[in-house]
Amino acid sequence: SQQGEEDPQALSIQEGENATMNCSYKTSINNLQWYRQNSGRGLVHLILIRSNEREKHSGRLRVTLDTSKKSSSLLITASRAADTASYFCATVGGGNKLVFGAGTILRVKS
């Protein structure tokens, strides 16, 4: 079953704008990861944030984690057309499997 909800389900922005996606989860976690999936292709790992971290940066990506609210957000700054993809959060709790949300579809218009 899916871990939780991602919000929004779909997002359309202009190139150069920032995109923010949110993820909620249900159980305690060791870490939370964000993945990107381009149309018809496999998932690519973007960034991992541990449960004892609150914020993490990687290039144009900024991830926050609020374990008290069981939520995370992914910010993509200065978006590009190539950022068009589906974005998924995934949690790792007990055990080793990833539990994914339903994803946010991001469209960046040039």
Place this chain on the structure above:
Amino acid sequence: DTGVSQNPRHKITKRGQNVTFRCDPISEHNRLYWYRQTLGQGPEFLTYFQNEAQLEKSRLLSDRFSAERPKGSFSTLEIQRTEQGDSAMYLCASSLAILENEQFFGPGTRLTVL
């Protein structure tokens, strides 16, 4: 290319037939995972191996599904007596056995059951 590979990329079959998919993980990765993804949803966990041992199976993995990793390297996923509801993308991933558990995904096998 040293990434995760999956074969075939596409499979069309008739209901009731058996199908088998193969996954070749990144060579030094001792963990291998299978996920299933349907349209508009995130991937759902099916099963995972550490070396050749199958350590966890989802309740999604009915008795028509079987997975093996005989020598701790490549893995196969077999679906017997396929049903239309089995139509999905089947994703394989591999990782090292570390806490952070970053997983590397293959391109997937898209199964269509007619």
